[in-house]
Amino acid sequence: MTSKSWLGGRSGVGDWSTSANWIGGTPVSGDSDTDKNGVITATNIRIIDQTVVLDSADAGPAVPIGLNLMGSNMGQGSYLLVEATDTDPINVELHNTWLRGNVFTESGAACFIIDAGTATTNYGWIGVAGAGGVSDIVADFGSFTNFGAIQSGVNGNFQVQFGESASQKQYVVNRGVIESDKGGTITLTSLHVGPISYGTVTNYGTIKSAGGTVSIYSDLSQSTNGLVSVSKNGILNLSGEMDGGTIQIQSGMLNFGQQPEFAAGPSSAASFKSKLDFTGTSAEVAFGNPVIREAFSAATQEIFVTGIIPGTQTFGQIADLHLGTARVYSTSEFSISGSMLLFHATTS
8 A cells, every 4th residue: 555645735735636735646556645745626527446545634823735636536445534522623625526435533523524515425335433523414405315324433423514504405315323432422313403404314224323322403204114223221312203114122212302493383293103022121202391290092002291391381282103013012112201201011
């Protein structure tokens, strides 16, 4: 493996394909490419079997580090490593880009910006490799589709932001796996602050809280096979309208309406139209309501939850939870503690 270092033109800014911008010449397959000296623009190229390191931790004072992928792809066998500091985040601009390799945030903060009117598709792995690292994907008027895997890593933080304008509602599409690991967080959030989400997460794959926290602060639409699962005492926060697929809790908690900006709007619990399944021995569902009551229907396998209707002082139905087919549920398995609906399995 040959090491190439970015030199760049004026102020470290320049084009990837210009040989004079690199110490050692333009990178080729098998090289390790390091940028500590500016912003690289890569136009219509494929980066294959290369390791690209964006390192602001070792950059000089006030030197911005970044990478603009303009119609360029991170191919198979490629690695993009971001080593940033808390005060010097690194921006990666994505303009009609395919990611087929591995994208790591090893330290500090990385922001992946999808340009307006363009699309980025992930077929590889995107995640946080270092504890405490932060990765943001900002799809402001751009679109993002995941066929691969996105992971928070242990104690890492990963966020996808989208959906700012009512005139151009945006969709983030998941056909792969999005997973929050132990102590980590995955947040899929509308950029619009208010009771109405201008973005929708469309899920054909799996979104997992495996000991971490997954927060979906937008509308969620799932296909028949779409699944959001909670295990290893993870947490799932939902705000917005939810339709289709299944929410499956093996162990942990489902929180409704945990985003303050959405509190004044229709309750996320009231608009919950997915199936809810409990596959473990115990779980909790929180409603953020001071007092709730539940009535279980064995005939229809539904739980009717009543409480103070959001935005009013009226006591009425706040949720109708349709249970899935993982088991046949019974009345004795459900109880209330304050604002929590508790599940305790009495049969296997």
